[in-house]
Amino acid sequence: MLRAGVFILAALLGLAALAPVIAPHSPTEQDLEQDLLPSSGEHLLGTDKLGRDILSRILYGARISALVGTGTVALSVLIGITIGSLSGYFGGWLDHLLMRVVDVLMAFPGILLAIAFTAVLGPGLDHVILALCLIGWTGYARLVRAEILAIREREFIQAAQALGGSPGRVIFVHMLPNLLPALLIQATFGVAAAIIAEGSLSFLGLGAQPPTPSWGSMLNEGRQFLLVAPHLTTFPGLAIMLTVLGLNLVGDGLRDRLEKKGK
Amino acid sequence: MKRYLFQRLLLFFPTLLGSLTLVFFLVHLIPGDPVEVMLGETVSSADKEGLRRAMGLDLPIGTQYLRFLQALAQGDLGRSLYQQGGVAELVFSRLPATIELTLSAMGVALLIAFPLGILAAVKKNRWADRGALLFSLLGLAMPNFWLGPLLMIVFSIGLGWLPVSGRGGPQHLILPSFTLGMVMAAILIRMIRSSLLEAINEDYIRTARAKGVSERKIWLKHALRNSLLPVITILGLQFGALLAGSIITETIFAWPGIGRLTIQAIQTRDYPLAQGCILVISTSYLVVNLLTDILYRLVDPRVSYGG
Numbered sequence: 001m002l003r004a005g006v007f008i009l010a011a012l013l014g015l016a017a018l019a020p021v022i023a024p025h026s027p028t029e030q031d032l033e034q035d036l037l038p039s040s041g042e043h044l045l046g047t048d049k050l051g052r053d054i055l056s057r058i059l060y061g062a063r064i065s066a067l068v069g070t071g072t073v074a075l076s077v078l079i080g081i082t083i084g085s086l087s088g089y090f091g092g093w094l095d096h097l098l099m100r101v102v103d104v105l106m107a108f109p110g111i112l113l114a115i116a117f118t119a120v121l122g123p124g125l126d127h128v129i130l131a132l133c134l135i136g137w138t139g140y141a142r143l144v145r146a147e148i149l150a151i152r153e154r155e156f157i158q159a160a161q162a163l164g165g166s167p168g169r170v171i172f173v174h175m176l177p178n179l180l181p182a183l184l185i186q187a188t189f190g191v192a193a194a195i196i197a198e199g200s201l202s203f204l205g206l207g208a209q210p211p212t213p214s215w216g217s218m219l220n221e222g223r224q225f226l227l228v229a230p231h232l233t234t235f236p237g238l239a240i241m242l243t244v245l246g247l248n249l250v251g252d253g254l255r256d257r258l259e260k261k262g263k
Numbered sequence: 264m265k266r267y268l269f270q271r272l273l274l275f276f277p278t279l280l281g282s283l284t285l286v287f288f289l290v291h292l293i294p295g296d297p298v299e300v301m302l303g304e305t306v307s308s309a310d311k312e313g314l315r316r317a318m319g320l321d322l323p324i325g326t327q328y329l330r331f332l333q334a335l336a337q338g339d340l341g342r343s344l345y346q347q348g349g350v351a352e353l354v355f356s357r358l359p360a361t362i363e364l365t366l367s368a369m370g371v372a373l374l375i376a377f378p379l380g381i382l383a384a385v386k387k388n389r390w391a392d393r394g395a396l397l398f399s400l401l402g403l404a405m406p407n408f409w410l411g412p413l414l415m416i417v418f419s420i421g422l423g424w425l426p427v428s429g430r431g432g433p434q435h436l437i438l439p440s441f442t443l444g445m446v447m448a449a450i451l452i453r454m455i456r457s458s459l460l461e462a463i464n465e466d467y468i469r470t471a472r473a474k475g476v477s478e479r480k481i482w483l484k485h486a487l488r489n490s491l492l493p494v495i496t497i498l499g500l501q502f503g504a505l506l507a508g509s510i511i512t513e514t515i516f517a518w519p520g521i522g523r524l525t526i527q528a529i530q531t532r533d534y535p536l537a538q539g540c541i542l543v544i545s546t547s548y549l550v551v552n553l554l555t556d557i558l559y560r561l562v563d564p565r566v567s568y569g570g
Contacts, residue, residue, distance in 0.1 A: 100277065100278075100281065101281075103274070103277075103278050103281070104278055104281030104282055104284075104285060105285075107278045107279075107281070107282050107545070107548070107549050107552070108282060108285070108545050108548070109503055109504060109506065109507030109544065109545065109548050110507070111507050111508070111510070111511075112507045112510065112541060112544055112545060112548075113285075115510065115525070115526075115529070116286075116289050116537070116541050117289075117292075119529040119537060120289055120290070120292045120293050121292065121294065122294070192404075196406045199406055199408060199409075200406065200408055200511055203408040203511065204510075204511070204514065204526055205530070206529070216408070219408055219409060219412070220408075222412070223412055223515070226412055226415060226416055226420060227420055230416045230420075233409070233412045233413070233416070234413070234416075236409075237405075237406070237408075237409030237410075237412075237413065240404075240406055240409060241401070241404045241405050241406070241409065242404075244403070244404040244406070245400060245401070245404035248400060248403055248404060249400070
């Protein structure tokens with residue numbers, strides 16, 4: 001499972017990285033005389049309503065998904081680690097306060113809050129990443145807090161503290177390396193969730209704005225032409241599904257390995 | 264049980280207040296002048312002032328917040344900018360359609376998940392198990408904003424079997440329910456499989472086998488009944504997720520529920536209406552999660568809070 005996932009992801013990342021070299025056309029170049037064409041030798045996956053090459057847009061769209069997925073998760077993990085560490089290490093009123101904030105944010109369906117934030121802040125990829133981070137960090141904070149609570153009383157931590165290690169040093173040098181596998185697994189699923197969420201927001205017109213080739217916005221544009229050009233909807237969706245499938249396979253595989261190791 | 268209920272409610276109300284506060288401040292996060300964003304620049308300043316006063320935006324923020332909570336306690340969610348009637352009235356008139364879709368999606372998810380989950384567990388590591396796992400993996404990876412149009416292309420446009428969109432007879436429900444319920448089905452299949460496989464190794468199953476109980480009865484009666492607990496939790500938690508997911512499904516299928524109303528309100532910058540919709544969806548989500556926790560406790564008294 002892990003291998004299949006890594007293979008899918010490596011292939012997709014390779015295609016995204018090589019997009020400027022392998023894309024047959026510019027992702028934004030319009031040719032109104034060539035609109036809504038089905039697959040052909042010239043345009044392998046056809047063209048959209050503005051005559052843009054769908055294959056090229058999907059290849060460049062992979063970069064957007066990679067950017068939003070990793071950007072959202074990196075920022076969320078950073079915030080989550082900071083808040084979770086503070087909460088778990090110091091405990092007391094700080095822990096109570098921070099965890100109530102987490103409770104409130106987690107009490108919202110994530111996508112609803114993301115929709116609300118992007119609606120308020122205005123559309124755009126930077127706002128999408130920000131909105132997804134506002135909710136995304138909570139899961140990592142809870143995970144880090146729980147893990148820190150679990151190892152706080154262990155001997156090697158007490159030894160580090162007894163040797164005069166500052167809280168920052170104890171957390172970052174002694175505690176966090178122990179949390180990395182669990183964080184990595186959660187982050188893998190997080191990237192998948194962020195890609196779907198970006199797609200959802202772009203599909204609703206709240207994410208990437210034209211002419212940015214985001215898979216979600218391509219699906220949204222294609223929705224108007226379901227009758228005459230179903231390929232506009234089919235291919236970007238397939239790209240999202242493959243990416244999420246790859247990420248989920250990697251996440252599942254890593255989790256299985258970690259569980260086996262734990263036993 | 265009373266103590267548990269008390270503890271759970273003690274946590275519920277501050278969380279509810281927190282989420283109401285968050286919804287209140289959403290409008291205040293609008294960059295610039297919210298009234299200008301809502302009405303546009305071309306509207307006269309008298310009209311802008313009128314709306315500012317009507318929404319209470321001219322008052323100090325603390326007063327606005329207290330007024331918001333006071334109005335909420337009286338069931339008043341404000342007035343829509345463009346649609347006739349109060350926000351509460353508009354939102355609650357759409358609620359039945361959303362509940363209908365959500366329950367139906369849940370039904371579809373259960374109808375798919377139980378047979379496949381049981382089959383996967385009984386035929387562990389055989390082709391049926393792998394098939395069910397693949398279905399579940401694809402279901403999780405398929406975003407509903409793709410699955411919906413795809414189903415539409417095949418069943419409405421291609422085969423002409425089902426209506427493209429709108430709300431009407433039961434046939435209108437099939438595609439949206441399937442679109443919305445797919446992820447839940449995918450999650451449940453794995454859940455049912457793993458809890459069945461866990462239950463099947465328990466001592467009471469060995470006892471049942473020793474007593475000569477048929478395999479069919481062992482799986483469907485003894486093992487399944489004991490593996491339902493985690494399924495109930497997932498059902499409850501996913502019900503909330505379905506409510507949120509309905510925003511996209513309703514938009515795809517022009518289903519006249521709260522989700523579609525939310526998006527329409529956002530697109531027309533009708534912030535009081537959008538705020539009302541978000542408030543009702545998030546509160547429903549909280550309440551459903553609370554009820555799930557309580558139900559879980561009722562079914563299994565071993566569950567304790569905070570442990």
